[in-house]
Structure formats: C-alpha cells, structure tokens
Amino acid sequence: MACGLVRFDNLRIDMKQLLIIYHTTTGGSEQLAQAVARGAKQEATIEVVLLQAQNARIDHLLKAGGYVFIAPEMLGSLSGLMKDFFDRTYYHALDHLNGRPYATVICAGSDGQGALRQLEKIATGWRLKRIAEPTVVLTRAQKKEEILQAKYIDQASLQTSEELGAAFATGLALAIF
Ligand SMILES: Cc1cc2nc3c(=O)[nH]c(=O)nc-3n(C[C@H](O)[C@H](O)[C@H](O)COP(=O)(O)O)c2cc1C
DSSP: OOSSOOOOTTOOOEEEEEEEEEOOSSSHHHHHHHHHHHHHTTSTTSEEEEEEGGGOOHHHHHHEEEEEEEEEEETTEEOHHHHHHHHHHHHHHTTTSTTOEEEEEEEESSOOHHHHHHHHHHHHHTTOEEOSOOEEEEOOOOSHHHHHSOOOOOHHHHHHHHHHHHHHHHHHHHTOO
C-alpha cells in the first residue's frame, strides 16, 4: 500500500458481513478461525469472509459489519504477520470503525495474555465494541519440538469457537450490537 491517507468515499459498510482475520504458523489458529466461520455460516443472511492476515486489507476492514481476530501469541505479543496487518491498516481505519462489534481468539502455547492485551489495545484505539469475552486457547506446547509441530485444537475449544461464530452472526442478523 502506498503512503498517505487512503480515500474510501465509495466504500459502503455491509452490516451483514462478518470478517474473520487470522494468522497461523502451525495450524491452531486456522482451525479456530474455521470453527468460527462454520458457526457463523449457520446464519444464512450473514456473509462470512475468512481471510489470512497477509491477505487482509483496509477495504476489507472498512466494508465489514463486524470482526473476529484470531492469532497466535509469539514472543509475548501478537504474531508478526497479525501485527503487520494492524500496522498496515491502523491509521487508515482510525475514526472509521467506531462502535463496530468484534471478538478475539488467541492461540498460545502456555500464556496468551501479552497478545491479548495488545489486541485489546488496538481494538480500544479503533473504538470497537467487544461483544464476547476473549478466548485464549492453550496448545500446551512448551518444548521446541512441540512448538514447531502441527497443532490439533481440542474439540471443546473448536465447539466454543463455533458457538462464538454462531452468536456473532445471529447478533449481526438481528442488528443487536
Ligand atoms: C517464535 C515463537 C514464539 C512463541 N512465543 C510464545 C509466547 O510468548 N507465549 C505462548 O504462550 N506461546 C508462544 N509460542 C507458542 C505458540 O503460541 C503456539 O505454538 C501456538 O499454538 C501457535 O499457533 P498456530 O498453531 O496458530 O501457529 C511461540 C511459538 C513460536 C514459534
């Protein structure tokens, strides 16, 4: 994206669109994102857009009626490519997203609080409205080998994520946020 303020006069908000943005390195966050999307798709009137952070742009953000952000914690904060998405869009979006609903899921080995704090600060800066308690899913990976291997998220966490997606989509459909 070029420097300078992006103009988006023609962009219309679609309050019936739920945007799910995620980043993953070993698959955990992706499974959680897919579970949220599955749940949200149960509401037929809501369009669900599932995007990897690398592919997400300011126009996606400005168009959607609500957001679920899903990312791993790495080195005590948001993973680099998730942070990169916010770095690319933060000031372009500032003052344009006020009051829009959002939810957060963090996938972490043993902690997750640093990434969660960082994400909540960004959402507060954007004046987003949190519609559910944040979820931190722990994969219990601590040793190097465990951290680097593919992750398989437990059924209960997938179920919780699916329910989050379903509740979010219902709320959007009923315009209750
Ligand atoms: C470089 C690196 C740093 C990490 N730092 C943390 C950390 O600070 N806290 C934590 O709880 N987990 C940490 N982890 C573990 C990941 O959060 C965990 O493996 C998670 O499942 C990754 O999500 P993903 O499967 O969606 O990529 C780290 C992993 C890597 C590769």
